[in-house]
Amino acid sequence: MESLDELLRKAEAAHGHLCAGQILGVRMALLGLARLGIADPHGADRKRLVTYVEIDRCATDAIGLVTGCRLGKRALKFRDWGKMAATFVDLASGRGVRIVALEDSRELARQLYPHVESASRQQMMAYRELADAQLFREQWVRVSVDSAERPGYKSERFLCPRCGEGVNFGRFAEVEGERLCLSCARPEMRYWEAEDG
Numbered sequence: 443m444e445s446l447d448e449l450l451r452k453a454e455a456a457h458g459h460l461c462a463g464q465i466l467g468v469r470m471a472l473l474g475l476a477r478l479g480i481a482d483p484h485g486a487d488r489k490r491l492v493t494y495v496e497i498d499r500c501a502t503d504a505i506g507l508v509t510g511c512r513l514g515k516r517a518l519k520f521r522d523w524g525k526m527a528a529t530f531v532d533l534a535s536g537r538g539v540r541i542v543a544l545e546d547s548r549e550l551a552r553q554l555y556p557h558v559e560s561a562s563r564q565q566m567m568a569y570r571e572l573a574d575a576q577l578f579r580e581q582w583v584r585v586s587v588d589s590a591e592r593p594g595y596k597s598e599r600f601l602c603p604r605c606g607e608g609v610n611f612g613r614f615a616e617v618e619g620e621r622l623c624l625s626c627a628r629p630e631m632r633y634w635e636a637e638d639g
């Protein structure tokens with residue numbers, strides 16, 4: 443694995459700035475990979491790992507960078523739970539380690555660097571140094587990743603009879619015996635609204 447400093451340089455370039463969240467994310471991902479015994483996530487081990495993230499913040503970008511798990515590869519799964527937590531899953535064994543950032547790490551950073559003025563600088567310095575156990579809680583979990591949710595899954599494409607749009611990965615619903623895309627099946631769930639009616 444690359445060093446923390448190297449990874450932070452890459453994370454900064456990819457994310458646009460270096461911040462406490464990047465450092466936490468890089469540390470969290472390194473810990474998850476170490477626990478699973480995955481040493482080469484971008485090479486030999488690249489098909490072994492799926493990562494579930496529970497927040498869409500700075501740390502999420504860093505986790506994607508270190509693990510190589512990306513949305514576009516179906517290897518990064520987003521659960522919008524607002525928690526600074528991620529689960530690293532070894533597809534070969536079905537075992538995963540769920541890692542949660544501890545709430546009191548900010549207070550630890552303040553105690554470690556009371557003379558540093560900004561809280562974010564305190565955190566950026568402390569999060570490099572604090573032990574894993576001071577930053578994170580971890581637990582072993584089982585995650586069954588359905589074959590249809592795995593990277594590389596080939597799905598049939600289906601055309602929605604109502605809107606005519608193509609749909610992959612079996613994302614349709616039956617409504618009164620008709621198979622529709624999710625946006626036609628449940629218009630109330632749409633995140634958009636047509637301007638021209």
Ligand SMILES: [Zn+2]
Pocket residue numbers: 457459460461462463464500
């Ligand atoms: Zn950031």
Ligand SMILES: [Zn+2]
Pocket residue numbers: 602603604605606607622623624625626627
């Ligand atoms: Zn449709």
